[in-house]
Amino acid sequence: MPTRVTPDIEGPAGLDALFAAVAGEPVVALAVSGGADSLALMLLAQRWAAQREAAPRLVVYSVDHGLRPEAAAEVAMVVEAAHGLGLAARGLAWLGEKPQTGVQEAARSARYQLMGAAMAEDGATVLLTAHHQQDQAETVLMRLAHGSGIEGLRGMAAMAEVEGIRVYRPLLSIDPAALRAVVEAAGLVPAKDPSNADRHYERVRWRQAMPQLADLGLDAAALSLFADRMAEADAAISQMADGCFAEIVRLDGFGAARIELAPFVGLSPAISTRLLGRVLNIVGGRQKPRALGQVERLRRTIAEQGLAKATTVLGCVIRVKDGAVAVAREPGRALPSDAVLMPHGELVWDERFRIVNASPEADLTASVAEYLPRHRLEEFLGFKITAPAEAIRTAPIVRDASGGVLSLGGWSFDERIKVQLLID
Known part of the structure; x- marks a missing residue:
């Protein structure tokens, strides 16, 4: 059975390979919770940056979700450790009422929102997370159990967009044991989150089942290799489908x-x-x-x-x-409300059209076209309309303050407005 060998993460060449995808970024953010995996990420990123003549500036973020009394001290530990390595760092806090259900998902969303706002302030263009080989294996198993297709079974991508943030996961091929060794050698004591052993969460149940699967040959390395092969198959299908x-x-x-x-x-x-x-x-x-x-x-x-x-x-x-x-x-299903186009601004309308106001005017409004007689449209556009009635009714229309039509759907009739149908 083919197995994957954990790459070298100690030498200069190994570090360069891990972080090559972000070498050209001006500022790189690191999500560090205080656990062994994220502390290892911080240590490895610092060593990588230190060996380069022109490295990105690194900034560390640690989030207190307000769900455990120990969290504040864990954030303080991360900030202190980061400063000890010469890295910029700050703690972030999720304030306010917490939901009674779906806490993990809400915490995840809040975490990315907080870090996204901090990244905007600090000029960071990409966020590094410490997802590793075991995390990838658990993700594949969960998606397999939920009936995912090839697109899902490729697991987590190394580079992705999450909650509107560009995220890079450099450790996806790394055995977590190797990461723990890095932290131990540095003399750091990682925080332990009790939720990581709470069987209420599906991921924890899969994690606890992994030793039995490994005895049958289905270990994290094998599942990670499977994810790579699914990614290759997914790319091939996408290429053919695009053609x-x-x-x-x-x-x-x-x-x-x-x-x-x-x-x-x-x-x-x-x-x-x-x-x-x-x-x-x-x-x-x-x-x-x-x-x-x-x-x-x-x-x-x-x-x-x-x-x-x-x-x-x-x-x-x-x-x-x-x-x-x-x-x-489909008409009447979650269509957007009327929206004022900001001067020299743009909006993405219904996740389908990008509408740009190329003028300094502030009284241009985009709305749903609703009912427009087909014969009037044909007179207006100058050609026969074959689109379904639903498409006409749900297209965006832009009007000025006097009610004049500046654009309809993807057609612009006035230089003040530019419209693009989004196909990717």
């Missing part, structure tokens, strides 16, 4: 899509599901981009049974007509 998207999908100015039925049905299920998911994501306002089961069921119905009547999925109305799958935004 097919360019060939058989047409998006119009109202944000509706048309998928040619015959070539769509002829694709392999993995590729057609990925393509269909991307279309629903674009047209539906990116409501649930990972709702794989719903996309799979819709693809199967279209390909194997045909779609006898219109159906709604993920904020979209889907129907098969004239040899194509027509997809339009």
Whole structure:
């Protein structure tokens, strides 16, 4: 059975390999809780920066979630240890009332919000976290149990966007035992969070099951290698689906899509599901981009049974007509309220259109088009309209203070407004 060898994390070459992806950043933030893994991240990042002539400035953040009395002292320990290494550091606190349920998820969101705000103040462009090989293995097992497809089974990506923050995970291939050894050698005593042993949490239950799985050959290294191979397969499917998207999908100015039925049905299920998911994501306002089961069921119905009547999925109305799958935004479902366009500002409308006010005027308003007679539209636009009625009703329209129409959907009729349909 192929196994993964934990990379060298002590020598200069090993450190350069770990942090190469962020070597060109001006300021790099580190999320350090005080546990062994994050303390190791701080130590390794400091050693890496110290050996470089032009290294990013490192800044350490540690968050007190206000959930345990020991947390304040743990944050103080992290800040002191960081200062001892010559690093900038500060503690952050999650204040206010805490939810009665979903505490971990709420704490995670608050943590990223606090660090994101701190990064903006400090000029940091990327946040380093200490997720390691064991974390990756647990993530893969949880997603496998939840029925994830290949996209989910690739596990955590080394570089990702989380809660609007650019995050880099340099330790995903590292055995946590190696990280603990780094901390012990430095003479630091890591904090211990009792929630890491609380079986109320699914991740903890998988963590406690890992020794039994390892006895059968399914250890963290094997699962991490599996995640890498799933990532390669996922990239291949994405590449093929993107090529097919360019060939058989047409998006119009109202944000509706048309998928040619015959070539769509002829694709392999993995590729057609990925393509269909991307279309629903674009047209539906990116409501649930990972709702794989719903996309799979819709693809199967279209390909194997045909779609006898219109159906709604993920904020979209889907129907098969004239040899194509027509997809339009579902009216009345979480559509945005009227929004004033700030002078020389922009807004992302319904997660589908980027609308830019290129003027100094402050009285331009974007809203839902609602009902516009098709014949009036054709007179206005100068061509025949074939888009579904739902697409017309849910398109954005920009008006000035006198009610004049400056743009509709992706069409701009005035130099003050620029509109772009978002397809990625």
